[in-house]
Amino acid sequence: xxxxxxxxxxxxxxxxxxxxxxxxxxxxxxxxxxxxxxxxxxxxxxxxxxxxxxxxxxxxxxxxxxxxxxxxxxxxxxxxxxxxxxxxxxxxxxxxxxxxxxxxxxxxxxxxxxxxxxxxxxxxxxxxxxxxxxxxxxxxxxxxxxxxxxxxxxxxxxxxxxxxxxxxxxxxxxxxxxxxxxxxxxx
Numbered sequence: 225x226x227x228x229x230x231x232x233x234x235x236x237x238x239x240x241x242x243x244x245x246x247x248x249x250x251x252x253x254x255x256x257x258x259x260x261x262x263x264x265x266x267x268x269x270x271x272x273x274x275x276x277x278x279x280x281x282x283x284x285x286x287x288x289x290x291x292x293x294x295x296x297x298x299x300x301x302x303x304x305x306x307x308x309x310x311x312x313x314x315x316x317x318x319x320x321x322x323x324x325x326x327x328x329x330x331x332x333x334x335x336x337x338x339x340x341x342x343x344x345x346x347x348x349x350x351x352x353x354x355x356x357x358x359x360x361x362x363x364x365x366x367x368x369x370x371x372x373x374x375x376x377x378x379x380x381x382x383x384x385x386x387x388x389x390x391x392x393x394x395x396x397x398x399x400x401x402x403x404x405x406x407x408x409x410x411x
C-alpha cells in the first residue's frame with residue numbers, strides 16, 4: 225500500500241509542470257519543466273477569414289475550405305530579451321515533438337516559443353497539433369521565420385477581430401498532459 229501511494233505521489237511531483245505563460249508582442253513563451261519531449265494540441269481552433277502572403281506564401285487558403293489560427297511551435301529562432309530562442313522539432317515514437325533540452329532555460333524551466341500560424345482543411349476540425357496533423361490538413365509555417373512578425377500583424381493578416389483565445393494541451397513523452405488557456409490581446 226505504501227509503495228503504491230508513493231508512486232502516485234511521485235507522479236504528481238515529477239510529472240510535466242507548466243509555469244507561467246508569457247504573452248509578448250512577437251511570441252508567447254510557455255515555461256515547461258520535467259519533460260524531455262513535448263507536443264501541443266489546440267482544441268476548437270479559431271476559424272479565420274483569410275491568410276495573407278506573409279503567413280501563407282503558397283496561397284493554400286484559396287484551395288481549402290477552412291482556415292484556422294493555431295499555435296505553431298518549434299523551428300523558431302528569434303531573440304529573447306537575454307538570449308536566442310531555438311526549439312528543434314524531431315520525430316520520435318511516430319510523432320513530431322520538441323526537444324526541450326535544446327531550448328533556453330530560465331529559473332529551472334525550459335522556454336517553449338509559440339507564434340500564430342494558419343492551418344487549412346476541407347473539414348471542420350475540433351483539435352489540431354501543428355506538427356502532428358492528419359494528412360488532409362495543411363499548415364503554413366512562414367510565421368516561424370517571418371522577421372517582422374507580431375501577433376497584431378498576424379491577426380490582421382488573418383482577418384481576425386478581437387482577442388484570440390487558444391485552449392491548448394501540452395503532452396510529454398510519458399503521456400503526462402496539462403491543459404491551459406492562452407489569450408492573445410488584439411485591440
